[in-house]
Amino acid sequence: MSEDERRIRFQAPRGTKDVLPEDEAHWRFVRRTGERVAGLFGYRYIETPMFEDARVWLRTSGEGTEVVDKEMYLFEDRGGEKLALRPETTASVCRAYIEHGMASRPQPVRLFYFAQKFRYDRPQAGRFRQHSEFGVEAIGDGSAAVDAEVIDLLATFYDGLGLAGLELHLNSIGDGQCRPAYIEALREYYADQIDRVCPDCRMRYEKNPMRLLDCKEERCQEVIAGAPTIAERLCEPCATHFAALRTYLDELAIAYTLDSRLVRGLDYYTRTVFEFMPQEEGGQSTVGAGGRYDGLIELLGGQPTPGIGFGSGIERIVLNLKRQEAPVPEIEPPRVYIAHASEGGLAAALRVAHRLRGAGVSAVVGGGRSLKSQFRHADAVGARYVAVLGERELASGEVTLRDMRDGQQRAVAEAALAESVAHD
RNA sequence: GUGGGCGUAGCCGAGCGGUUAAGGCGCCAGGUUGUGGCCCUGGAGAUCGAGGGUUCGAAUCCCUCCGUCCACCCCA
Numbered sequence: 001m002s003e004d005e006r007r008i009r010f011q012a013p014r015g016t017k018d019v020l021p022e023d024e025a026h027w028r029f030v031r032r033t034g035e036r037v038a039g040l041f042g043y044r045y046i047e048t049p050m051f052e053d054a055r056v057w058l059r060t061s062g063e064g065t066e067v068v069d070k071e072m073y074l075f076e077d078r079g080g081e082k083l084a085l086r087p088e089t090t091a092s093v094c095r096a097y098i099e100h101g102m103a104s105r106p107q108p109v110r111l112f113y114f115a116q117k118f119r120y121d122r123p124q125a126g127r128f129r130q131h132s133e134f135g136v137e138a139i140g141d142g143s144a145a146v147d148a149e150v151i152d153l154l155a156t157f158y159d160g161l162g163l164a165g166l167e168l169h170l171n172s173i174g175d176g177q178c179r180p181a182y183i184e185a186l187r188e189y190y191a192d193q194i195d196r197v198c199p200d201c202r203m204r205y206e207k208n209p210m211r212l213l214d215c216k217e218e219r220c221q222e223v224i225a226g227a228p229t230i231a232e233r234l235c236e237p238c239a240t241h242f243a244a245l246r247t248y249l250d251e252l253a254i255a256y257t258l259d260s261r262l263v264r265g266l267d268y269y270t271r272t273v274f275e276f277m278p279q280e281e282g283g284q285s286t287v288g289a290g291g292r293y294d295g296l297i298e299l300l301g302g303q304p305t306p307g308i309g310f311g312s313g314i315e316r317i318v319l320n321l322k323r324q325e326a327p328v329p330e331i332e333p334p335r336v337y338i339a340h341a342s343e344g345g346l347a348a349a350l351r352v353a354h355r356l357r358g359a360g361v362s363a364v365v366g367g368g369r370s371l372k373s374q375f376r377h378a379d380a381v382g383a384r385y386v387a388v389l390g391e392r393e394l395a396s397g398e399v400t401l402r403d404m405r406d407g408q409q410r411a412v413a414e415a416a417l418a419e420s421v422a423h424d
Numbered sequence: 425g426u427g428g429g430c431g432u433a434g435c436c437g438a439g440c441g442g443u444u445a446a447g448g449c450g451c452c453a454g455g456u457u458g459u460g461g462c463c464c465u466g467g468a469g470a471u472c473g474a475g476g477g478u479u480c481g482a483a484u485c486c487c488u489c490c491g492u493c494c495a496c497c498c499c500a
Contacts, residue, residue, distance in 0.1 A: 123493095124495085404461085407461095
């Protein structure tokens with residue numbers, strides 16, 4: 001190794017980040033809340049590989065979408081398999097549903113997950129090349145009641161986190177029956193206005209007309225305002241489904257904003273689509289989003305099976321919790337810090353710590369330094385008690401126990417230590 | 425993929441052509457005889473993001489790259 005190579009300072013790759021102990025309280029709170037709420041709704045845990053056959057996404061996400069065209073991490077392994085780092089989780093879970101014959105389980109199959117996703121984006125605040133998300137999928141029941149359930153689950157999750165000010169945007173984008181006709185109507189409308197819109201929109205007109213509605217360019221707004229909406233063109237079944245969902249949401253007292261311009265970035269969505277976003281203005285706003293995907297299982301080679309789910313980015317949740325200074329449960333510091341002096345003291349300290357942990361009491365053993373140092377250290381890590389094991393204690397068989405909160409000290413038999421520190 | 429701001433020790437941050445590269449936080453140690461939080465003293469820790477150039481001389485000026493942040497795009 002050359003001198004130059006030896007001096008390399010490694011960094012986490014662009015767009016990735018380390019989650020450090022400073023963030024532990026937030027991350028574990030989000031995780032615990034997700035697990036708890038998923039349990040409340042009867043959802044079961046699933047985990048799928050971080051990479052798999054690239055076709056799982058190439059076949060489902062849609063050509064012309066950013067995710068497939070330019071954001072996937074594609075690679076070949078040593079055996080020549082064409083693989084991709086998971087850019088989104090739903091298709092992966094659906095693949096598992098088919099592979100493991102979950103159609104023969106009671107329907108719908110309710111699943112939740114924590115997963116990393118990878119997209120080759122240009123990073124910015126709240127946007128990463130690797131991010132984590134909490135998500136659920138309910139597969140095998142096309143009823144609007146399941147749509148309401150999934151949205152309710154996500155709202156309950158945010159509520160449990162104490163995230164305030166999120167607005168639910170809701171839309172129906174129709175299905176194979178009505179969407180083609182709508183897209184035709186949209187194209188017809190835009191055909192006359194095509195010279196008035198931005199270059200991006202001209203491209204959208206060709207490749208992905210639904211996204212025309214999503215354009216933020218000033219010059220396109222007037223055109224969008226006059227465009228036909230999907231709402232007025234939904235086929236009877238889609239309209240009925242959407243109306244039912246709205247009734248259920250009203251029943252659940254879940255407020256929402258109808259947003260006829262809400263379009264998702266993946267092609268497999270049908271009917272219900274939704275997004276939760278903070279009310280403040282700003283780019284990377286969406287914290288959680290999802291929708292129904294009634295054709296997806298079939299695209300992956302399974303029997304026609306309806307499904308709906310959402311994903312919610314944990315980095316963005318944590319960002320919003322911090323912005324709002326929302327309280328999160330603190331991480332418990334070690335209960336007992338075991339300070340020692342002399343060699344025999346260290347061995348005894350290890351034994352005492354082992355015994356405390358066996359009794360369910362957290363304990364850390366001080367390093368080889370002066371007692372003064374060990375006390376400073378104990379204070380710095382926030383230990384409630386310090387147990388001293390020095391020559392006197394080794395001789396007497398009792399440890400000196402100091403309550404760091406009030407400074408009171410007393411001698412305690414080793415066997416009684418766990419009990420002595422158990423209560424406040 | 426496009427445009428812009430920024431990059432000095434783990435963190436914050438002064439210096440902006442010639443300094444042994446401030447200061448604060450944090451870390452480590454000491455303030456006598458086995459003990460924390462406050463205070464005092466000392467110490468470790470900086471290829472001044474990287475490479476190239478201009479100059480007698482560059483952390484300070486120029487170029488390239490990398491990283492980061494913001495907006496767009498897209499999305500969680």
